[in-house]
Amino acid sequence: MNPRALVHCSLLTTSLLIASRAGAAEHVIDDFESAGAPAPWVFYDGAEFPGAKGSLASSPGHEGKGARLSYDLSGGGQYVAASLSLDTPVAAKALAVWIKGPPAIRVTLRVVDDTGQTLQLPAQRPLYAWDSAAWYRVVVPVTESSQHWGGADDGVLHGSVHSMSVLAADPYEPGAVGAVDFDEVMWLDEVAFALDPATMVRAPVPAGAARLRDRLGANIHFTSDDKALDALRDAGFRWVRMDLFWSTVEHQGAYDFSAYDGLVNALESRDMQAHFILCYGHEDHASGPGWAPQTDAEVEAFGDYAQAAAEHFAAKPVQFEVWNEANIEAFWKPAPDVTRYTALAKEAVHRVHLGNPSALVSTTGTAGVDLEFLRDCLAQGCADEADAVGVHPYRQGGPESAGQEILRLREFIAAAVPANPPVWQTEWGYSSTWYGDGHAQESRERQGVLAVREALTSWGLGFPLAVYYDTRDDGTDPTEKEHNFGLLTHEYGDKPAMVALRTLSGFAADRSLSAFGVASPSSLHVMELEGAADRVYVLWSSAEGTPVPVRLPAGASVRSAMGDALTPDTEGGVASVMIDERSGPVYVVVPKPVEADAGTPAEAGAEAAADASEASVPDGSVGDAASGEAGSGGEGVEDDGGCGCETVGERGRGSAGWIAALGVALARWRRRRG
Secondary structure (H helix, E strand, C coil), rough: CCCCEEECCCHHHHHHHCCCCCCEEEEECCCCCCCCCCCCCCEECCCCCCCEEEEEEECCCCEEEEEEEECCCCCCCCCCEEEEEEEEEEECCEEEEEECCCCCCCCEEEEEEECCCCEECCCCCCCCCCCCCCCCCEEEECCCCCCCCCCCCCCCCCEEEEHHHHEECCCCCCCCCCEEEEEEEECCCCCCCECCCCCCCCCCCCCCCCCCCCCCCEECCCCCHHHHHHHHCCCCCEEEEEEHHHHHHECCCCCHHHHHHHHHHHHCCCEEEEEEEECCCHHHHHHCCCCCCHHHHHHHHHHHHHHHHHHHHHCCCCCEEEEEECCCCCCCCCCCCHHHHHHHHHHHHHHHHHHCCCEECCCCEEEEECHHHHHHHHHCCCCCCCCCEEECCCCCCCCHHHHHHHHHHHHHHHHHCCCCCCEEEEECCCCCHCCCCCCHHHHHHHHHHHHHHHHHHHHHHHCCCEEEECEEEEECCCCHHHHCCCCCCCCCCEHHHHHHHHHHHHHCCCEEEEECCCCCCCCCEEEEECCCCCEEEEEEECCCCCEEEEEECCCCCCCCCCCCCEEEEEEEEEEEECCHHHHEEEEEEECCCCCCCCCCHHHHHHHHHHHHHCCCEEHHHCCCCCCCCCCCCCCCCCCCCCCCCHHHHHHHHHHHEEEEEEEHHHHHHHHHHC
C-alpha cells in the first residue's frame, strides 16, 4: 500500500499527528479496508515455542474494518503473530497501531531492518488506557531495542523497516485464550510532540483522583519520631503505614494500645492519618514459632485483636490492613497458604467492622502483583466484606509497567466480589542499591526519579491509597538493600527521592488532576493539573534511550524533577524541551489567559476540551475518545465547534519551524549525554 496523507477530522487524531516537515508526517501501512483484508498479513503460531494455536481474520476496527489476532495458548506456546512483508521498505522512526485487547496478554511489535536483524518492541498500554473494552493507540519508536537477534544483532535499526509483526505474547496466566484487535497501522518519520493546551486530546482520570495528598502515604518503623513526621508532612504526605503488632498489644487476653496512641495523636496534630497493619503471629496463639494463625481458635483470637483495635481507634483517623505480604514465606509461616489466609482475612475484616462499622480495612498487600494468589484468594471470598484489595507492585524498572497488571487484577475483583472494592497500593518503593552503591549520588538520583514516577503512576492509576516504602533508611550499609529504600538518609538528610516527591507535592498542592494528555510516542506520559491561574503539565518518559523533543506553548516556564528552573532550547522563536527517561518528570507551567474571548475557535475548542477532561469514570476505566464512548459512568467527548479538518500537508506547513527547533534540541541533548 502506498503511503498517503491523512485527513484528520477528529480531535483525537488531530492531536496525535506528528509533523516532521512540510507535507510529511504519518503514513499508512494498512487500514484493513480492502476487500481481501487482512491479507497480505499472515498468521504465525510462534512455532519455536510449540503448542500455540490461533488465527487472523477481518473484524470490526477502530474505524471501519480491522484485523483480529486470535490466540489459544491452552496447549502451550508463548505467542502468536500477524506479520506483514512490505513491498517497499519504509524509513520509519516509529510505528503506530490502534489496539483493543484484554489485559491478560501483552502486545508486542517486531520489525526487520536492512541487515535482516529483528528488533522486538513492547507496545505498553498508556496509563490512560484502562478500559479493556476500548480502543487505544500505541506509538512505538523502532530505532533501537534491547531485544534483538539476527543480522547486525546490535539492537539498532539499520536503514529501513522491511517487515513488521504484531504479537499477542507472554500472558499473565498460563493457557490464555482470547483475541487482540488491531487497526490503522502507520509509520512515522519523526518522534516529537507539541504540547498545546488548546488542542491537546484529553483522556479522563479515575473518579476521586483529583488530589494527590489525599492518597499519598509512606511506611514508617516507629511510634515516635517528630523529625521524620515533620519531613513527611512538609513533603505533602497524608498517610503513614505502620505495623500494629498483635504481640505488642495483647497480653494474656488484655489489650494495651498505649504505644500507638502517641503516634496517632502526633499524626492528628499534623493533619495526617494512620494505616495500621494487623500483624503478625502471637506466641500465645501459635502452632509453631513465628507461625501465622492456623487453627480455628487461633484465627478467632486474631479476630478478637482486630475487633479490639477497631473499637479502640474508632474515634481516630485510622484504617487497617489484614497482614503484610501473606503470599510469601518471609511473612506467612510456615508457608504461604491462600486458603488459610482467606479464613484469617474473612474473620479479621468482619471483626473490624463489628468493632467500628465506619472503619476501612483492606486485604493483605501482596508482595508484587501476585495474580495467582490474588485470583484464588478473591475466589475464596477473602475480600467479600473488605473495603479494598491490597497490593505491593515492586519492580526494579519503570513503575508504569504495573498498569496492565493492575487492570487484570481489577478484572478479577469485578468478577469475584459483588461490591467491586478498589485496589489500595499499600507499599511500593525503590532501593538505591539496585542501581549501584546505595550511597552513590548516581544511585540515589536514579532512586529519586523512579520514586516520583511511582507516585505519578499510582496517582494516574487512581489508587485511593499510595504508600511509598520507606520514610528513612533503616541503616547505613551502602550494600544492604533494606538500608537504602528511604526518602531520608539514616541521619535524616534529604535524598533526591524526598526532593522529587516534595517538588511534585508542591505543584499538586493547589491544583487538581484534571486529565491525561494523549501524547506521541505513547511512552511519553502527560498529566494535566488544573489551578486557579494556570495549568501545570507533568511530562515524563518511560522509554529508556529514546528522548522526546517537546514543543512548548508560548509563555510556558519549565522546572525539573528536583524543582530547578530549566531554560528551554529556542530556535526561530519556538521553545522546546527534551524529555529523557533518566531525568524524570518535567513540570511545564502555562498561565491561563487573563481575558478569554470565547468567540475565537481556538479558545472555544480549548474550553470544550477542558470540559471533556473533567468527565471521570469509575476506578480508572477510560473511554474511547474517538468513538465518543467513555467507561462506565463517563461521557464521550464532543466537539461542538465542527470538524476543523486539516490535511497532513496543511499541518506540516505550520510546523516546519518548530521541527527545526526540536532538531536543535535533540542535538544539544546528545552532546550533553555524550
